[in-house]
Amino acid sequence: MQSYIKIENGVVPSVCSLDCPDQCGLLVHKKDGKITKIEGDPEHPITKGAICNKVRNMGERIYDDKRIQTPLKRIGQKGEGKFVPISWQEAIETIATRWKKLIHEEGAESILPYSFYGNMGKLSAEGMDRRFFYRLGSSQLDRTICNIAGSVGFSYTMGGSYGTDPEEMKETKLFVIWGINAVSTNMHQMMIAQQARKNGAKIIVIDVHKNQTGRMADWFIPVLPGTDGALALGIMHILYKENLVNRSFLQEYTVGYEELEKHVEAYDPQTVSVITGVPAEDIYTLARMYGTVSPSMIRIGNGLQHHDNGGMIVRTIACLPALTGQWLLRGGGAVKSSSGYLTYNQKALQRPDLLKQPTRVINMNLLGKALLELEKPIRSLFIYNTNPAVVAPEANKVRDGLAREDLFTVVHDLFLTETAMFADIVLPATSAFENTDFYTSSWHNYLHLHEPVIAPYGESKSNPNVFRLLAQALGFDEQEFKDTDEQLIEQALSHVSTPYFPVVTYEELKNERFVKAKDIDQLLKNLPTPSGKIELYSKKMEADGHPALPTHKPLVQESDLPFLFVPAPNHNFLNSTFSNNEKHIKLEKTPKLFMNQQNADRLGIEDGTVVRVWNHRGECELTVSTGDQVLPGVVVSQGLWSDALGKKHLVNALTPDRVADMGGGAVFFSGRVNVEAANKEKTVQ
Ligand SMILES: Nc1nc2c(c(=O)[nH]1)N[C@H]1C(S)=C(S)[C@@H](COP(=O)(O)OP(=O)(O)OC[C@H]3O[C@@H](n4cnc5c(=O)[nH]c(N)nc54)[C@H](O)[C@@H]3O)O[C@H]1N2
Numbered sequence: 001m002q003s004y005i006k007i008e009n010g011v012v013p014s015v016c017s018l019d020c021p022d023q024c025g026l027l028v029h030k031k032d033g034k035i036t037k038i039e040g041d042p043e044h045p046i047t048k049g050a051i052c053n054k055v056r057n058m059g060e061r062i063y064d065d066k067r068i069q070t071p072l073k074r075i076g077q078k079g080e081g082k083f084v085p086i087s088w089q090e091a092i093e094t095i096a097t098r099w100k101k102l103i104h105e106e107g108a109e110s111i112l113p114y115s116f117y118g119n120m121g122k123l124s125a126e127g128m129d130r131r132f133f134y135r136l137g138s139s140q141l142d143r144t145i146c147n148i149a150g151s152v153g154f155s156y157t158m159g160g161s162y163g164t165d166p167e168e169m170k171e172t173k174l175f176v177i178w179g180i181n182a183v184s185t186n187m188h189q190m191m192i193a194q195q196a197r198k199n200g201a202k203i204i205v206i207d208v209h210k211n212q213t214g215r216m217a218d219w220f221i222p223v224l225p226g227t228d229g230a231l232a233l234g235i236m237h238i239l240y241k242e243n244l245v246n247r248s249f250l251q252e253y254t255v256g257y258e259e260l261e262k263h264v265e266a267y268d269p270q271t272v273s274v275i276t277g278v279p280a281e282d283i284y285t286l287a288r289m290y291g292t293v294s295p296s297m298i299r300i301g302n303g304l305q306h307h308d309n310g311g312m313i314v315r316t317i318a319c320l321p322a323l324t325g326q327w328l329l330r331g332g333g334a335v336k337s338s339s340g341y342l343t344y345n346q347k348a349l350q351r352p353d354l355l356k357q358p359t360r361v362i363n364m365n366l367l368g369k370a371l372l373e374l375e376k377p378i379r380s381l382f383i384y385n386t387n388p389a390v391v392a393p394e395a396n397k398v399r400d401g402l403a404r405e406d407l408f409t410v411v412h413d414l415f416l417t418e419t420a421m422f423a424d425i426v427l428p429a430t431s432a433f434e435n436t437d438f439y440t441s442s443w444h445n446y447l448h449l450h451e452p453v454i455a456p457y458g459e460s461k462s463n464p465n466v467f468r469l470l471a472q473a474l475g476f477d478e479q480e481f482k483d484t485d486e487q488l489i490e491q492a493l494s495h496v497s498t499p500y501f502p503v504v505t506y507e508e509l510k511n512e513r514f515v516k517a518k519d520i521d522q523l524l525k526n527l528p529t530p531s532g533k534i535e536l537y538s539k540k541m542e543a544d545g546h547p548a549l550p551t552h553k554p555l556v557q558e559s560d561l562p563f564l565f566v567p568a569p570n571h572n573f574l575n576s577t578f579s580n581n582e583k584h585i586k587l588e589k590t591p592k593l594f595m596n597q598q599n600a601d602r603l604g605i606e607d608g609t610v611v612r613v614w615n616h617r618g619e620c621e622l623t624v625s626t627g628d629q630v631l632p633g634v635v636v637s638q639g640l641w642s643d644a645l646g647k648k649h650l651v652n653a654l655t656p657d658r659v660a661d662m663g664g665g666a667v668f669f670s671g672r673v674n675v676e677a678a679n680k681e682k683t684v685q
Pocket residue numbers: 019020021146147178179180181182184185186206207208209211223224225226227228300301302303304307566568569570571572573574575576636669
């Protein structure tokens with residue numbers, strides 16, 4: 001096997017490392033050792049050569065002048081962006097010296113790692129770093145910012161993150177695309193739905209915003225934010241009443257279907273209509289379609305669980321396919337995430353046993369609070385794979401925390417992000433193209449090996465290599481910190497306990513490129529719920545303090561401000577990644593705020609007006625787009641915009657750092673705001 005790095009001119013395989021369910025197979029074209037073009041790998045069984053525009057232009061990001069080439073030391077004020085280059089030796093020594101002192105004076109818990117999945121590679125996101133921070137005995141981080149509420153909710157019903165295989169979805173006759181902007185965030189799901197449509201399938205989109213995905217639907221159903229659980233219960237009400245449920249399936253594979261039948265009597269279409277904003281006759285039509293068209297598939301998004309009640313919403317929707325027996329049909333069922341099939345040997349890779357005694361655990365959604373309010377303060381942060389100054393809720397609080405003079409912050413990234421501007425030491429990170437790693441998707445069921453396609457940029461280092469250096473500097477001389485990337489992969493692939501994980505070695509992966517999970521069709525035989533069945537009634541939920549049956553719970557009424565604010569992602573950025581790349585910014589034009597025409601008329605705001613959006617947490621500026629894309633009382637923005645365009649587009653200045661009903665999840669979309677033309681004085685604070 002020759003190293004791809006050594007191939008100066010040619011085409012080499014790769015995998016997209018971004019936090020996106022599609023996890024595309026890529027082909028990277030090289031000339032004189034540099035990437036000249038990135039395209040989709042036509043041999044990839046799911047993504048089949050199609051990739052998004054973001055990654056087609058990724059080469060520009062890899063060789064962007066703004067990329068950090070050496071470690072940096074801050075010389076100006078925090079947030080000011082004045083740094084000077086230093087050597088790796090000085091950087092690592094500075095960190096090690098500071099941490100040794102902190103550990104001696106205040107204990108290792110005064111140090112907090114802060115990371116997410118800017119790089120989805122297992123070694124990059126949850127490998128040597130975890131070993132290091134367990135061994136250090138630092139505070140641990142609960143990584144809750146993305147999908148946890150929905151994952152916990154789905155698991156109460158189905159036992160884990162298991163969904164329908166995308167490769168079966170060509171046979172689906174009814175696609176319900178629910179709370180996911182799939183055209184932008186899961187493009188191959190949409191391509192499969194389109195293929196199925198050619199064979200007669202219908203596409204229904206249920207969303208708070210008629211965005212590019214809603215516009216592609218055969219039927220778009222607008223719903224009020226945070227009310228999807230009620231809508232699902234209304235569907236159940238009709239399915240039971242009109243005998244559209246599959247009783248033999250319910251009997252054999254579920255628990256609680258009789259209790260559920262009684263329970264959903266309360267969710268008659270009239271009542272549900274008032275809660276959801278969906279007309280009663282539409283609820284009937286939807287339920288009858290769902291009850292009669294088979295196979296049907298529900299693609300449950302991440303958007304609808306970024307709410308106070310997000311866990312319960314997903315728990316509730318996850319019950320629907322069982323009511324009609326969809327799980328027995330090819331192309332039938334639902335998918336929120338399928339990460340459960342390819343759960344590798346996490347213990348072997350992450351080594352939680354290196355943690356000598358339990359430490360405090362900090363919910364990443366509460367970063368601002370944690371930095372400003374903890375009695376036993378955090379004195380040092382090590383941030384990698386994430387840009388919390390832009391993506392975390394209550395951004396102003398986060399930034400106040402990051403600005404603390406006594407806080408020693410290290411940021412490892414490819415760019416001088418908004419977060420890195422607050423760092424004392426910045427470390428240059430390799431891009432995923434420069435690393436060895438392995439990947440599993442949260443949507444399709446393939447495992448990929450990635451071998452580096454280009455040499456490290458400048459002096460940049462991969463995440464595992466940085467933690468190897470830090471381990472050495474802190475005197476951790478155990479073998480665990482000397483394992484090579486190849487050894488880490490071998491450990492992660494061996495002695496895996498899930499029935500779906502393919503038996504495969506590192507060497508085999510090198511030749512295979514994509515390896516599929518096995519026996520996915522055995523899901524109903526392996527359900528890891530307490531009863532081994534689909535739990536429509538869940539005793540576990542009761543024990544955890546939730547209603548045992550799916551139940552609508554309204555959003556927290558945090559204030560009387562007139563609008564619910566849904567600051568969603570956009571098409572051309574990936575979270576805040578690409579928000580500093582000119583090409584992507586140009587494609588997005590300006591940060592918009594979608595508002596219903598009725599609201600705009602009443603406020604005297606015209607299409608294209610720059611407005612100030614505010615609440616007690618902060619404010620930002622957006623350009624209004626009026627029309628019927630959102631219901632009255634709801635405003636939607638798109639994109640996590642960079643400070644390079646002025647801090648005024650920081651939507652997370654407005655989002656709450658409350659946590660969702662399950663898993664401590666983020667509630668980005670449950671905040672309330674007021675809106676006013678930017679040139680007027682504020683009327684409400
Ligand atoms: N282009 C692009 N792709 C991405 C990302 C990106 O930023 N840009 N981010 C990646 C990441 S990390 C993730 S987690 C996924 C997220 O991708 P998705 O699963 O699509 O989730 P979101 O984009 O957060 O929101 C999806 C939709 O939920 C809608 N929504 C909000 N509240 C509600 C509600 O109460 N009910 C209903 N029915 N709909 C609601 C929003 O209007 C939006 O259309 O995408 C990944 N892919």
